[in-house]
Amino acid sequence: MTTITPLAIPEVLLITPRRHGDARGWFAETWSRKTLAEAGVDADFVQDNQAFNAKKGTVRGLHFQKAPHPQAKLVRVLRGAILDVAVDVRAGSPTFGRWVCAELTAERGEQLFVPRGFAHGYSTLTDDCELAYKVDGLYAPATEGGVIWNDPDLAIDWRVDGEAVLSDKDKVLPRLKDLGAVAF
Numbered sequence: 001m002t003t004i005t006p007l008a009i010p011e012v013l014l015i016t017p018r019r020h021g022d023a024r025g026w027f028a029e030t031w032s033r034k035t036l037a038e039a040g041v042d043a044d045f046v047q048d049n050q051a052f053n054a055k056k057g058t059v060r061g062l063h064f065q066k067a068p069h070p071q072a073k074l075v076r077v078l079r080g081a082i083l084d085v086a087v088d089v090r091a092g093s094p095t096f097g098r099w100v101c102a103e104l105t106a107e108r109g110e111q112l113f114v115p116r117g118f119a120h121g122y123s124t125l126t127d128d129c130e131l132a133y134k135v136d137g138l139y140a141p142a143t144e145g146g147v148i149w150n151d152p153d154l155a156i157d158w159r160v161d162g163e164a165v166l167s168d169k170d171k172v173l174p175r176l177k178d179l180g181a182v183a184f
Contacts, residue, residue: 013113044145045134061121069140070116070151080129146173
């Protein structure tokens with residue numbers, strides 16, 4: 001049985017599939033439409049993505065896609081460990097500007113469901129970290145948005161020692177207070 005735990009923002013879910021093991025290793029069901037629908041998730045995933053990060057301390061995010069192509073994500077780690085973060089960027093939401101996080105590891109197999117209307121990002125806690133994630137909307141570059149990873153108003157502890165490894169794009173994202181209203 002899969003364990004589904006709502007985080008402090010209850011739309012963001014920590015999902016831990018049960019692993020069935022024997023002398024050969026283990027098996028886990030990582031996605032079940034029925035199981036997640038019973039937990040209130042009605043995502044129709046249309047694309048799988050995979051990311052590799054060579055260095056511990058890599059930060060990707062905080063990213064989202066706005067209307068008409070928003071995305072929900074289901075994130076899991078295939079190798080290594082990450083701190084996975086979701087920030088509520090839905091204008092008018094009672095939890096707007098709040099964030100939640102969870103440590104996801106390949107060893108334990110946890111997943112994070114990040115709904116539409118949330119900026120998503122992660123930091124790698126190990127070298128050679130590999131992730132897989134499902135999205136319920138196709139990639140649409142014209143609808144990309146984001147919030148700067150180190151926004152002082154959010155004060156996210158990314159658990160990065162030293163200087164974060166960032167893309168040029170992620171270095172110039174706006175602060176949340178400068179984002180303006182975004183439709184999802």
